[in-house]
Amino acid sequence: MHKLLELQLKKCFGKEWESSSDAPQFQKFLNLIHESYQDFDDHSAILHRFLEVNSKELTEAIKEIKKGHDLLHSVTESIQDLIFYKNLNFQYIGCNQSFANFFGKSESEFLGKNDFELYPMEYALGFRQRDTFIFEKVESTANEEWVKNFKGDDVLLLTAKHPLFNSRGELMGLVGIARDITKEYWLEQELREQQAILTQQSRLAALGEMIGNIAHQWRQPINSLGLIIQDLKEAYRFGELNRSYVETISSKAMEQIHYMSNTIDDFRNFFNPDKDKKIFSLNKSIENTKNILKQGIRNSSIECEISIPKDIFIYGYKNEFSQVIFNLISNARDAIMSNKPNVPRIKIHVKNKKDSAEISVSDNGGGIPPDILPSIFDPYFTTKPERKGTGIGLYMAKKIIENHMDGLLLVHNTKDGVCFTIVLPIEKKNQPHR
Ligand SMILES: Nc1ncnc2c1ncn2[C@@H]1O[C@H](COP(=O)(O)OP(=O)(O)OP(=O)(O)O)[C@@H](O)[C@H]1O
Ligand SMILES: [Mg+2]
Helix, strand or coil: CHHHHHHHHHHHHCHHHHCCCCHHHHHHHHHHHHHHHCCCCCHHHHHHHHHHHHHHHHHHHHHHHHHHHHHHHHHHHHCCCEEEEEECCCCEEEECHHHHHHCCCCHHHCECCCHHHHCCHHHHHHHHHHHHHHHHHCCCEEEEEEEECCCCCEEEEEEEEEEEECCCCCEEEEEEEEEECHHHHHHHHHHHHHHHHHHHHHHHHHHHHHHHHHHHHHHHHHHHHHHHHHHHHHHHHCCCCCHHHHHHHHHHHHHHHHHHHHHHHHHHHHHCCCCCCEEEEHHHHHHHHHHHHHHHHHHCCCEEEEECCCCCEEEECHHHHHHHHHHHHHHHHHHHHHHCCCCCEEEEEEEECCCEEEEEEEECCCCCCCCCHHHCCCCCCCCCCCCCCCCCHHHHHHHHHHHHCCCEEEEEECCCCEEEEEEEEECCCCCCCC
């Protein structure tokens, strides 16, 4: 009772009351009451005064709450994201205009209703499942969900839901914030499709070059097979066809056929898109790629020098890596063929650093003019005549090394040409080829 009285007196008399709140000074406090209230002739006046003060206070408090509420309301209304609140019975206790507009309803149509009363079953089940998770785990969640808006359009919402607590820290419901990310989704899809087209075009461009190489590499064995068959015919005509003759000639023919079949295998491996990262030998990969390009390089009398101190193993996409080396060697060859240095030369050097391997491919083809240097990794940037270059070789090379293999692809001009450097993390265990 005293407590209540104390409280009320404090409200009425503020500071004066402070000095008498101490228990030992209770007498003083009573005196103060007496003094303070001597103007009031009866109890009802005192009560009236109390009520007046309390109601003033209450009005102030309500004003404050309303201010807070208005502020919260204008904040939530100014946000384009959809905002909603639910209580522990899964019923809506509020939402902003964006949320109501999204479903073509007014805010009041949501109040007190649950998802099953508002949406089709398939949506309501999903919403309920996530709300239950929040109430059980008392954890925030975020998910993407396709929802139909009131016009019937499919909209992808990124929805985050958080548990709501009262001032005593007790769970009282949840708040959800949903953002329309449909545009971003379709942009991303478009980008992915473009990426796939670029990858495909790059493969096709390389394939065209490869077919030229296959033709080169098969010309020799096909000639040899032709000669062997002719020889066989002659031997039969002249009665020389005995067992040992047939054996010699068939082993010669098989040798050519094996060579041709290996060439095909090499090419097939080269173009098979890798699905999984593997540990592979850098030496083997570079050597194989050089062999695939051998004929073209030899025809242009280019000296190709490879120096690798010891075998290094890399964890990544083996065939994609070969494609990068293939592109760098092809570019070096093209530069050399158009600049015609006295001693045409391509050098491939591998340095074994502490945690990485540095592979440099350099040439003496005259270099890249500094003004175009910043553009060479852009898609479709080429200085080659139409049909000779598509301008995606280096773009793809950079993507493969930097996005797929966590490495770096750098370029700089040297005194007589260009040097491309690939930096790749080394597979620590240095395991043998899988
Ligand atoms: N070794 C090099 N020496 C001189 N210029 C080079 C060299 N490598 C690349 N370039 C320049 O960079 C450009 C882009 O190279 P990129 O490999 O991306 O395309 P491309 O070779 O023109 O066409 P493709 O798509 O057929 O490879 C080339 O057109 C060329 O101007
Ligand atoms: Mg190229």
